[in-house]
Amino acid sequence: MTVETAYRWRKQLVWGLALIIAGTVILLAQLDILDIDLNPAHFWRWWPWLVVISGVTKIIPPTTSRHFTEGWWEIFFAGWWYVSFNHLWGLGFGETWPALLVAWGLGMMLRPLLDNIFPPSAKEQA
DSSP, X not given: OOHHHHHHHHHHHHHHHHHHHHHHHHHHHHTTSSOOOOOGGGGGGGTHHHHHHHXXXXXXXXXXXXXXXXXXXXXXXXXXXXXXXXXXXXOOHHHHHHHHHHHHHHHHHHHHHHHTTSOOOHHHHO
């Protein structure tokens, strides 16, 4: 099995699991077993978790250095957005934007190192 085929299967598995969990939580809330706010106007606060799920699908082995760094970037970006948008710890976009530069620089530095750890994909070999 190629890395790309494994990634495609892994992506389906993780997104399927995410839908099962979301459906279960919503069902339990509708049955008044869970006390959560299901107001659709408040869902926009939680969209970064979709990006986290996307990032997780990319870092689960077997993977490539490109998928690995992209996955961590997506997870970092979603966390940064969530913290900044919701002003957690009193931090907003104005205070936290330099963290994006740091993460970008780390990704650029790690990519060549990770190329030695992860096998190249079929696309990268061609």
